[in-house]
Amino acid sequence: FLLSRPTLIHLDNQTEINQTLTYLSKQPLKATLGIRLNVPAYHSHFGFNLENGQAKSAIALLLDKNIPVSSIHLHLGTNLYDPTLYAKSISLTVNFIKEIYTDYGIILKYLDLGGGFPSHGLLPHHLHTQSHPIESYLKLIFSELQKLPYTPTLTLEPGRYLVDDAAIFVSKVIHSNIKDHRQQIIIDSTINQLPLTWTRPNIVAAFSPNLIQLKQTITPTTIYGASCQEIDILYQGNFPKVSPNDLIIFYCCGAYNQNMTPDFIFKRPKTYFL
Secondary structure, eight states: GGGGOOEEOOOOOHHHHHHHHHHHSSSOOSEEEEEEOOOOOOSSSEETTTTTTTHHHHHHHHHHHOOOOOOOOOOOOSSOOTTHEEEEEEHHHHHHHHHHHHHHOOOOOOEOOOOOOSSSSSSOOOOOSSSOHHHHHEEEEEEHTTTTTSSEEOOOOOOOHHHHHGGOEEEEEEEEEEHHHHHHEEESSSSGGGGGGGGOOOOEEEOOTTTOOOSSSEEEEEEEESSTTTOOOEEEEEEEOOOOEEEEEEOOOOSSSSGOOOOOOOOOOOOOOO
16 A cells, blocks of 8 residues: 555565565555665664674665665664664664675665653663763764765654653542552552553652642652552652652653553543643
8 A cells, every 4th residue: 555655664574675675566656765774783573683694785775676675774773771782783784784885876765763762760670770951862873974985864763752741640549548658649540551561660649639749758659550450659769758649750651652652541641742
């Protein structure tokens, strides 16, 4: 379907090339085509492998079938906290672009370097490293791109970096008590509405019903969701003492939360745009 539309398509593997060739045996091509690279600097199962020659063979096959190659796509992953991964991967990509320019005379119209830039949320549970400002990523990226023999249109995909910070999740305290010198809070939502809780700690604050932030009487706390699961835990740490009807606000909730929320006990939360 998309091959018959004026759109940009990055082919990911040999099967997609075969499907494209089958389509073109019956219909004309209206889309602009490119390929996705798989680079050794970062492990991924997507794309044509650069190290073993898959990528160059894919280019050669498309050209042999009189299909112009107009774009290269690279997407390393998501929430990548090491900017040097971009420098290594883009250096390899730039060398490949120079190679196909020399060997085949290909001048790409587009270069899509994907995303993976981390947001300002807390580090995942398994990581013990430091985050870096977005400028450190961009500096390394553009340092490598300056080595290109020409200037294609560049695309970056900073989705998580932009969207995560843009949303907060507001819940209400329905019960609180003290047990074994620890505050236990139950809120009117569930971990299933914030599924990223499984992979990273939440940034949380408490407010009174009239939105005055609560900062006094800090105590060890566990915040539970209202589902039937004992593992429905959204926060553990020091936290202000709260009462029923106080508000618990979670920050950096815009990416990979609502769109991954199942309808389990609770429906997806309403979304308001301000």
